[in-house]
Amino acid sequence: MDENGxxxxxxxxxxxAVIxxxxxxxxxxxxxxxxxxxxxxxxxIEHNLGLESWCVKWIYDYSHNKIVSSKTSKQQKHNNDTSVVKYLNVGLLINPDVASFWHMRRQLIEKNRLMVHQECQFAKLVLSKKPKSSEAFSYRRWLFSFQSSESIDWSVxxxxxxxxxxxxxxxxxxxSHRLWVLQKAPPSILKSEIFLTEKFIKKHISDYSCYHYRHSLLEHLFEQSFYCDIDNVDSxxxxKDFINYCQVVTVSTTDEILLTLLPKLTEALNKNNGTKLSQRILQQFQEKVKSFLYCCNLAAFxxxxxxxxxxxxxARESFENHRRASLKFIVDNIVKMNGIKVIDQCSSPVTKLCKYDYTENEFLLAVKKSEAMLGExxxxxxxxxxGFDFSA
Structure with missing residues (x-):
């Protein structure tokens, strides 16, 4: 081995040694x-690793050559597995976009040459240097396939x-990785995600990726029938501010909000309360309605x-686009919820979706009139x- 080697x-x-x-x-x-x-x-220094730039090219080339030669080496396979790890560490810290290097680490995991929890830490270290590394995120998702959902610290x-x-x-x-976490993690993280994404939006006002995630979060909340602090009117x-802005009539209670947004469904539930619908089905409806109010309130916020x-x-495009996405969420779900027809419990299914004409809803007509003022x-x-028709 020469002096450079x-x-x-x-x-x-x-x-x-530091790792x-x-x-x-x-x-x-x-x-x-x-x-x-x-x-x-x-x-x-203090759990932070640095490497002076003058040597980066030399040690990367050296590590790359060692990794490539290990694939063709005729030495005993076990020895190759253990010796190549240090070169993979350096190679990926410097250049994490080499898919074949990550694939080699996957093979080492499958042979029990590397530990899953240590690899999670290594991938996190790589992301600290290159936060847009798709390979590192993909590797983390692959590592989680070896762990149960309960053993993963999703907040981390x-x-x-x-x-x-x-x-x-x-x-x-x-x-995208955060969206994957959202689908896999327990509902306990949802409330914190609401506050974290709001904080991020205020800090990065032009980063539309967060706005898109925020909208996906809202859809996920409603899909999971999530709600909290439902007994607090101030929530x-x-x-209420959005309703009162659009309409002349002022609403102040939860019942008035429901009667304004979901007049048909509210009437149907009142008729079936304790008679045609079982308590279990009635409770499911009530939870869905609570989630509807909670999520629409977030969209209005x-x-x-x-x-x-x-x-x-x-004015920024990100503000306009997210406002429109939030408005669409409210309108779409008002139409969807009003389109639910409650039928007798002896029939199957208990509910069915029907076509709903938004012109039957006074609030949606008020929204249409209000939004028309914002320009052609x-x-x-x-x-x-x-689906607003402004020609009429």
């Missing part, structure tokens, strides 16, 4: 330097996604938030996506 081997060993010694490593960065200062280029996973999105704007891979303040941000920062371009959007 000896130096590269020493640096690689130093990096791996093995510090199980709480939180970040990796390449530190810009020009010259070799006759000291170790590996920097380890959300935190990783949040940090990656914070470091790199429009981080499609981080938000519907945004929805987002509409108001977009207007407030517009007043602070000026917005009227065209309402006509296309909400």
């Amino acid at each position: 000896v130096l590269c081997e020493k640096i690689i060993n130093d990096i791996n 093995e010694r510090d199980s709480d490593l939180s970040s990796f960065e390449i530190v810009p330097t020009i010259f070799n200062q006759n000291k170790s280029p590996v920097i380890h 996973e959300i935190g990783i996604c949040d940090r990656c999105a914070d470091k790199s704007s429009s981080n499609y891979h981080a938000w 519907f303040s945004s929805l 987002d509409m108001k938030l977009c207007d407030e941000l517009k007043n602070l920062y000026g 371009k917005h009227r065209q959007w309402c006509s296309l996506f909400l």
